[in-house]
Amino acid sequence: MKTLDRLWTVDEVAGYLGVPVATLYQWRHLGTGPESHKVGRHVRYLPEDVMAWVRRQP
Template sequence: MPDRYLTPDDIAETFVVPVETVYYWRKRRIGPPGFRVGKHLRYDPVKVREWAREQQGRDLSEAA
């Protein structure tokens, strides 16, 4: 993952989903936490990694 704040396009590319899905996740508060810089939406790569790990843990616990 890049060592900079990520854009919604970066998130979509990372998780191989349409950018519309990233905005849907944000609206529903189910995706990685983002923040606004002026009118631009950005994501902290550390928080995105944490969120992804949580999703993996959730997926493994539901499979058991």
């Protein structure tokens, strides 16, 4: 399985972006961060969505 074939956890995205986990949850609440998905009780991210969001940042 390639890395891009699986969903990233909040901890993985926080590490990739270099921000606290709490910041990701705040961005999710405000609708300003990378697109996220609820999988059961968990929040997950598609790696390509996170990378696309990074490219769109000024």
